[in-house]
Amino acid sequence: MSLSIGIHDLSFATAEFVLPHTALAGHNGTEIGKYHVGIGQESMSVPAADEDIVTLGAAAAAPIVARHGSDLIRTVVFATESSIDQAKSAGVYVHSLLGLPSATRVVELKQACYGATAALQFAVGLVHRDPAQQVLVVASDVSKYELDSPGEATQGAAAVAMLVGVDPALVRVEDPSGLFTADVMDFWRPNYRDAALVDGQESINAYLQAAEGVWKDYTEQGGHPLSEFAAFCYHQPFTKMAYKAHRHLLNYCGHGAGPDDIARAVGQTTAYNTVIGNSYTASVYLGLASLLDHADDLSGRPVGFLSYGSGSVAEFFAGTVVAGYRGHLRTQAHREAIARRRPVDYAGYRALHERSLPTDGGEHPTPEQTTGPFRLAGLSGHKRIYQRR
Numbered sequence: 001m002s003l004s005i006g007i008h009d010l011s012f013a014t015a016e017f018v019l020p021h022t023a024l025a026g027h028n029g030t031e032i033g034k035y036h037v038g039i040g041q042e043s044m045s046v047p048a049a050d051e052d053i054v055t056l057g058a059a060a061a062a063p064i065v066a067r068h069g070s071d072l073i074r075t076v077v078f079a080t081e082s083s084i085d086q087a088k089s090a091g092v093y094v095h096s097l098l099g100l101p102s103a104t105r106v107v108e109l110k111q112a113c114y115g116a117t118a119a120l121q122f123a124v125g126l127v128h129r130d131p132a133q134q135v136l137v138v139a140s141d142v143s144k145y146e147l148d149s150p151g152e153a154t155q156g157a158a159a160v161a162m163l164v165g166v167d168p169a170l171v172r173v174e175d176p177s178g179l180f181t182a183d184v185m186d187f188w189r190p191n192y193r194d195a196a197l198v199d200g201q202e203s204i205n206a207y208l209q210a211a212e213g214v215w216k217d218y219t220e221q222g223g224h225p226l227s228e229f230a231a232f233c234y235h236q237p238f239t240k241m242a243y244k245a246h247r248h249l250l251n252y253c254g255h256g257a258g259p260d261d262i263a264r265a266v267g268q269t270t271a272y273n274t275v276i277g278n279s280y281t282a283s284v285y286l287g288l289a290s291l292l293d294h295a296d297d298l299s300g301r302p303v304g305f306l307s308y309g310s311g312s313v314a315e316f317f318a319g320t321v322v323a324g325y326r327g328h329l330r331t332q333a334h335r336e337a338i339a340r341r342r343p344v345d346y347a348g349y350r351a352l353h354e355r356s357l358p359t360d361g362g363e364h365p366t367p368e369q370t371t372g373p374f375r376l377a378g379l380s381g382h383k384r385i386y387q388r389r
């Protein structure tokens, strides 16, 4: 009998501040309907000066370790495309902040927004090899585009942590996967740049091509027909993209694509992304959190996951929601993570955006702005110093 392996627990964290799109529109004169309706975004999370992917990742994972302990965790996979070091995995800092056992392997993975899905699939493989172990997957990103660019409205920041193991309480990850890779320059960030470069329309087309590609392969591998899925969690660089992608998939498969069909399939996956913004690797799993926290009972139903990472790599797979999952959700904590953010005005956001860490190797404490459990206290001799409150 094949093992049941998947997501046993899921928790997310987001940044200290929030910028409503009305404030961005007030600055750049954009008609607010373009943000609220055209791209489907209400606000975006903005990290404080003493927050980064490590503090976000640790904040997402801490409740999981508090609930389950760390005895079974033998691997931490940290997925990000906003890496803070060319050599050291951000996961090692998280491992330290969470007090995980030294008998752990820790590694960082990168392929744009797709990295967390690679991490999840690798975790499933590790658990298959040794069902006694659990894998902690952490997906953490800060999405940053140039000020006054079209991409600016699609920024955000968040981390999702998932505990992967046998007999999962939330979602069983199923075979097969549909896969797709194409060498395209739709979005990229050379090592010397803080903000991503993007060809907006090209990136949307590349995403839709990848959606076709993964679905074709998924079908050839013998996956579920489209009509069997209860809902679809898409990567959401902005929430309207999930609607565009699902319409594209329905048309590709020769189905009708009325607005109600599309809203039924993706509507409940967008509640968190619409107020957090693009969280790159975390985005598709924030979609899952939103679905599980908002939908009527999904026990036993397959959910489709479409993970896209620019450049590009994509994967489609099914996850079956496990009976009794509702007793394990963190709906209240997720709502609080969003509600606790402090509004920042446009000038404050701009100052945070323009801030960069000194590179002279000196002693540089960071201003204490966060109120969360972990903070980046400063830099000392080119080393990041973290604190647990």
Ligand code: HMG
Binding pocket: 031, 032, 033, 034, 035, 037, 038, 039, 081, 111, 112, 113, 114, 150, 151, 152, 153, 154, 186, 187, 198, 199, 200, 201, 203, 204, 207, 235, 236, 237, 238, 241, 278, 280, 308, 309, 310
């Ligand atoms: P833009 O040029 O500012 O916007 O760029 P637009 O002119 O295309 O308008 C956007 C939508 O708003 C359009 O709807 C307009 O009609 C509508 P659509 O035709 O697309 O359905 N609109 C209005 N609606 C209502 N009332 C109004 C109004 N005005 C206009 N008054 C773009 C938008 C998303 C391209 C830009 O923000 C951008 O470049 N973002 C970054 C790139 C991105 O998110 N790409 C998505 C696919 S790539 C991806 O997902 C990977 C990624 O996450 C990175 C990774 O993998 O690591 C980005």
